[in-house]
Amino acid sequence: MTLVKHNNGLVPNLWEDLFESDFFKKPTLAQAGLSVPAVNIKETAEDYIIEMAAAGMKKNDFNINLDRNIITISSERSVENVDENKDENYTRKEFSYESFERSFVLPEAANREDIKAKYKDGVLEVIIPKKEEAKLLPKSIKIS
Numbered sequence: 001m002t003l004v005k006h007n008n009g010l011v012p013n014l015w016e017d018l019f020e021s022d023f024f025k026k027p028t029l030a031q032a033g034l035s036v037p038a039v040n041i042k043e044t045a046e047d048y049i050i051e052m053a054a055a056g057m058k059k060n061d062f063n064i065n066l067d068r069n070i071i072t073i074s075s076e077r078s079v080e081n082v083d084e085n086k087d088e089n090y091t092r093k094e095f096s097y098e099s100f101e102r103s104f105v106l107p108e109a110a111n112r113e114d115i116k117a118k119y120k121d122g123v124l125e126v127i128i129p130k131k132e133e134a135k136l137l138p139k140s141i142k143i144s
Contacts, residue, residue, distance in 0.1 A: 035098070035100065036100050036102065037052045037053050037054045037100060037102070037124075038052070038053045039051065039052050039053075039102060041104070045135055045138075046129060046130060046135055047127050047128060047129050047130060048106075048107065048110060048127075048128040048130070049125060049126070049127055049128070050071075050073070050104060050124075050125070050126040050128070051123055051124070051125050052073060052102070052123065052124040052125075052126075053122065053123060054075070054119075054122060054123070054124050055122035056122070057075065057077075057119075057122075057124075058119075059118075059119040059124075061075045061077050062074070062075050062117075062119070062124060063075065063076075064117055064126065066112060066115065069105055069106045069110075069112075070103050070104070070105055070106070071103070071104050071106055071115070071126070071128070072101060072102070072103040072104075073101070073102050073103075073104075073124070073126065074099070074100065074101040074102070075098070075099060075100055076098070076099040077098055077099070078098075106128065108134075109130050109131055109133075109134030110128050110129075110130065110131070111128070111129045111130060111131045114129045115127065115128050115129070
């Protein structure tokens with residue numbers, strides 16, 4: 001005689017309901033309502049540039065701080081979705097709270113004094129100029 005797992009749908013399988021529920025699964029960042037903007041970091045002969053994808057935000061939503069050789073970009077905002085219906089009989093109304101913080105260690109060649117930032121078309125760009133002695137200027141080498 002062979003035992004076969006059988007659930008005809010009439011009686012719920014409590015074991016599966018308990019241990020395969022979302023309660024025991026570790027949520028992803030997106031499921032937890034958290035997101036961290038994607039970042040590109042590039043180096044040119046003159047600068048280091050941090051590009052952060054942050055569509056839908058305003059330049060006032062960002063905070064950029066410099067502490068020793070660490071630059072931190074953060075944002076914190078909350079939005080309440082307001083319905084046109086003024087009745088207070090809603091069954092679900094969601095609030096939105098978004099925050100993030102990203103920190104980057106500046107290289108020794110970074111000029112801390114002249115860092116600039118701009119926000120355009122959903123991209124925050126932080127331009128970190130290099131110190132004069134660290135700039136990679138093209139050089140021609142003569143062959144003898």
